[in-house]
Amino acid sequence: MPNNKQSPMIDEAATADQFSNQKFKLIIAGSPGDSIGIIKHISIDLYDVRQAKTSCDLHNMLSEDVWDLVIIDVKVPDIDSVSLIKVLSSSNKSFRLLVRSESDDEVDRVLALELGADDCVALSCSPREIQARVRALLRRCTNDIQKEPGLSVEQNRDLGAELFYEGWVLNRDRCVLYSPSGDVIALTNAEYGILVNLFREPGLVKDRSSLLNVNSESSEYDIRSLDVFVSRLRKKMNQYNGHDLIETVRGRGYRLNVNISRVG
Incomplete structure (x- = not known):
């Protein structure tokens, strides 16, 4: 059983080498405070991770710096997810947008994609899959810029x-x-x-x-x-x-x- 806990971190370490030890900058917005929150499963050793507790916090961070990935984790207290996705997708920012749905309903995930999210995962998505999807979004952008x-x-x-x-x-x-x-x-x-x-x-x-x-x-x-x-x-x-x-x-x-x- 210990191997199961270690394998995601080993995989992420390999990814860090692939990115030449560059720390990508991530914002996690609305992450729940308990153990199921995405922020609990993102390595601060590999990424520069900041947490935005409200939409105001998020917009302030986006206006002050350049970010590689924004993650909406379930919901942000002062705004509904649909409105937030619309606002972020319509901005001229270069960051990628990953959404963790409030449910396991496929309709919610499709809606997030239609509104402009780069990817959307179900509420019950495992930590390992979340880590993999974060790496995939960052990797695809890097690869697209470097070589078609x-x-x-x-x-x-x-x-x-x-x-x-x-x-x-x-x-x-x-x-x-x-x-x-x-x-x-x-x-x-x-x-x-x-x-x-x-x-x-x-x-x-x-x-x-x-x-x-x-x-x-x-x-x-x-x-x-x-x-x-x-x-x-x-x-x-x-x-x-x-x-x-x-x-x-x-x-x-x-x-x-x-x-x-x-x-x-």
Whole structure:
């Protein structure tokens, strides 16, 4: 039985080496005070962890520093989770957002994703899975910036820091999208991964697995959630006349629309 308690920490230590001993900065908002709170299971040796007890605390922290990950643990006392997720998702911050649902209901988790969360876990999610999902969110962002999957070193170098299509610019260093008029559109981790795949090969149809850079056995993201992520992307881009940019190819997947004209 002692091995079961040690294995998550051993796994996290290996991850620390992978990140070159860099301490990622995390905020945990609304974590319960008892033993089930996420903050009890996040190693302060690996991460710079701060706790926000209220939404006011959280917004103050976000305005004062740059953070890598924000975790909403069950609920924050002075605001409902839906409103908080909406506010955080609509901000132009580069942090990732992980939500721990108030229940085990799948509907609640899907709603959190639709509202803009990068990932959402059930209330009964185990400490080991929570740790793994935290690492996965941080790892995916780091890997996306350093190297696009499926490309050689030479191909990555040739791509450069930005990808272009019909006036839209996807910045690989900052993980943001610029509209043709220069507006900055903040992206979640999943949204960024989808756009990288589409921008690399405009007009080519991409299925769900390839768009999320996962295979059918992966548990990091449920590939069936892709439609939720694409819907979110379209809503963001629609504010800047980009509602037709991502085209649905029924029964096959998605691609960048090659029959649109640049607006403005």
